[in-house]
Amino acid sequence: MKFVIIGGDAAGMSAASRAKRQDPSLEVIVFEQTQTVSYSA
């Protein structure tokens, strides 16, 4: 299954990392318009 995420900050990266941890077979793609991920974490 292909899981696409728009936005790589708190909600987006929380979802990406937890989804991948719970199901390593998932294909997770994150689009982030800046060069910074999870800057507020």
Next chain:
Amino acid sequence: MRLGHRAEAIDIAGGHVTGSGPDGKSFALGYDRLLIATGAAPIVPRRPGFDRPEVVVVKTLEDAQAIKARLQSGSVKRAVIMGMGYIAMEMAEALSLRQVTVTMVKPRAELLPWLDAELAATVRGELEHHKVELRTGFDVARIEAGKGSNVAVVDASGASLAADLVIVAVGVQPNSRLAADAGLQLGPARAIAVDRQMRTSNPAIYAAGDCADAFHVVTGQRAWIPLALRANRAGWAVADHLTGREVALQGIAGTAVFKVFDLQVARTGLSVAEAAQAGFDATAVTISASSRAHSHPGGSPLQVHLVGDRRTGRLLGAQMVGREGAAHRINAPAVALHATMTVEQFGQSDLAYAPPFGPSWDPLLVAANQLIKKMKEES
């Protein structure tokens, strides 16, 4: 991770996202499940001069680094902060500590309209004590080149404030355009409407974080109060639902805390006005107690404001201001709101006591006892 990639449209019928990459080339990618986590953006008024380089917002790491560089260059002697919310106040403190003279402006009369007037007066006193000038009723009409300063901030009546830096902190709005363009349902403040599993009105698309709404545990209604814990939790909920785990988020109580100089300001739930708006028969008390037992040196006043519903006796909200003991004490009433406790039940809580941390009757319990009495007298 695809950094520097800007999503520009969601094609729901085709099940794909399109946008442009770092090289300017467009991309398209199909999805089985999509999460919109586009956050929120600072509101910047569309008025003359707001595109000047001295006018900044506080949102991203880059924004903060740019402000810091400007301060380190030594060219900032005076700053005007537009807005008087918590980001504005945190910036007022940060700039003052760097010897910048700060003036805060806002169009309306009240400092923090959601905060009880007595508590708001304490916050005002703290800002004024630290030489921050507060100009309520100052509606910025334009920002223009200054004489002897970088810019002049001018209001509708022609009053002018000199500034080397202008920080715009008048609020945020959800980045929901992608969702709206795709025809997804929006909620309050045009945030993306989601259910307790973070699903939007399209079953293949989730939304989470500052771009999405939430259910308020006190009103049961949709609300948009974008804060970090909810964003992280909503992200987890998406992952859980996607991977087949059971999840149903309770929602938010609007719990928030911030520091302004030596004061802690904390809130959870509804103010009296918000409670009345939501249809409750709201009443409230405001008390001041000591942050430590009277036998213990170094205590300071802790103001507590509690809101209850006369009809049902239910606790609806709490607010606190003090030099110590406000920030984490708010978590007790926050949990009580999740548990839909009455003021009487909350007043029966076995709260912690030792002299360095508070009186034997915790300030929250003192307030609860007074609110119980008031609700009885008024009903």
